[in-house]
Amino acid sequence: MLDYNAILPVSWSYSAEIQPLRVRNKSTAVGVFSHWMSNFVVVMVTPIGLSSIGGNYFWIWAIVCASFVPLTYFFGVETSGRTLEQIDTMFIDNPRVCMGLDKEHSKVIRATAADEENRYRAFAKLDEKDGASQVEVVETTMKV
Numbered sequence: 001m002l003d004y005n006a007i008l009p010v011s012w013s014y015s016a017e018i019q020p021l022r023v024r025n026k027s028t029a030v031g032v033f034s035h036w037m038s039n040f041v042v043v044m045v046t047p048i049g050l051s052s053i054g055g056n057y058f059w060i061w062a063i064v065c066a067s068f069v070p071l072t073y074f075f076g077v078e079t080s081g082r083t084l085e086q087i088d089t090m091f092i093d094n095p096r097v098c099m100g101l102d103k104e105h106s107k108v109i110r111a112t113a114a115d116e117e118n119r120y121r122a123f124a125k126l127d128e129k130d131g132a133s134q135v136e137v138v139e140t141t142m143k144v
Helices: 002-018 021-066 068-075 084-093 113-143
Strands: none
16 A cells, blocks of 8 residues: 555656646646546456456566566656756757666756755745736726
């Protein structure tokens, strides 16, 4: 159960992180659909497998789960610590099938506390600018 809970968000969020903006919503829909379809297959097939081969049915799911280790290693890229624009750039600059083998794509980027503070301050400044422009728009529409 621990493995299932650890991999659950991958089908929902990873597909949205690695896709370009123009297809991000469609890829998220495909990820969610594949998650629910795989759950459906597991629920429908497991009782049949258990009644047919008993406890050895565990080995089938063990092989299926183990197959995801090389798939993730060869095809997955690390997205933590990167903005969506940086992830888009990774796929544009160096597109290839086995992107997980590139050292730059598998590196985890860790932000320092100062980096996070600067990022939060930049967001706060953007929010202040957006709020001020929205107030101005409201005031001008009310005057008219």
